[in-house]
Amino acid sequence: MSKPGITIKGIEELLGLEESGEEREFSRLSGYEEADASSIVFAEDQTALAKALASSAGLIFAPIGAPIGAPIGVVHEEDARVLQVKYPKHAFALCGRWMDGFEPVVIHPSAVIDAGASVGCGTSVGAGTVIEGGAIVGEGCTIASNVTIYGSVVIGDRVLVQSGAVLGAMGFGYVRGEDGSYVRFPQQGRLVIEDEVEIGANTTIDRGALGETRIGRGTKIDNQVHIGHNCRIGKNVVMAAQVGISGSCVVEDGAVLAGQVGLGDHVHIGPGVILGGAAGVFPGKHLEGPGQMFMGVPAEPVKEYLKTMARVRRLK
Secondary structure (H helix, E strand, O other), X not given: XXXXXXXXXXXXXHHOOOOOOOOOEEOEEOOOOOOOOOEEEEOOOHHHXXXXXXXXXXXXXXXXXXXXXXXXXOEXXXXXXXXXXXXXXXXXXXXXXXXXXXOOOOEOOOOEEOOOOEEOOOOEEOOXXXXXXXXXXXXOOEEOOOOEEOOOEEEOOOOEEOOOOEEEEOOOOEEEOOOOOEEEOOOOOEEEEOOOOEEOOOOXXXXXXXXXXXXXXXXXXXXXXXXXXXXXXXXXXXXXXXXXXXXXXXXXXXXXXXXXXXXXXXXXXXXXXXXXXXXXXOOOOEEOOOOOEEEOOOOEEHHHHHHHHHHHHHOO
16 A cells, blocks of 8 residues: 655645645655655755755745745746745655554554454554553554553554553552562553654553553654653654653653653653753652753753852862
């Protein structure tokens, strides 16, 4: 099954642009070097636009108001291939997502979907994946190979889960007795993953202990991330590789966690907070400030962190 192409009219509807009535159709996205008349490319500055114009691309997303010419001053006549939009890269990505929605629907023969599991229309399940009874997977999802989805998991629509992810395993919660031995605290909650979440390869997200772990709509999680039990991750949060989040943390909408960030238990990260690479937040701490960047261990506002680093260097 081949992907259908997207027409100019379809692009205008997708981006909310005024309709021109054009019916030209494009079947793929590409870089400048590989572009042909069926390709869509994008350019975010004048140098990139010059390369796009020199290519064989059939459609070029360019910034509104961009001069249609080369940076060295060679001015081209207006090029009918150029469609000016506010955010060219975003428009390009939206076209890509639209095309991805028409991938063939395949349940690989080696996938195991237990009785009592529910898989929605248009969802693909890769080789070696296991979906336990009781799990619910929505429509239009892509579940790659060797994914494990426990029976306590509810997944929304248009979710991408890459290879090796484990969703809904028991959390790491124990109670210590007087004799020093440990007994596992009941781990019988669920994991809810809302619509349009993307989860990277070998990422693990635990179910709630008695309640739920929840990943908000549109959140993007990189490879090798771990999210512990009873966490609440907001909408449109971004987490880079090797982030580790202990149990019962809250990360509010729009926060950004760079690579190798670590959160102790019961941490609260406010909306729009940015944690720089390898930042560490001690248990129970609360960080606030939309757009505010925190760095270091313990994490502090970037200005304070730079002052701290300067004082440390002077000690040498």
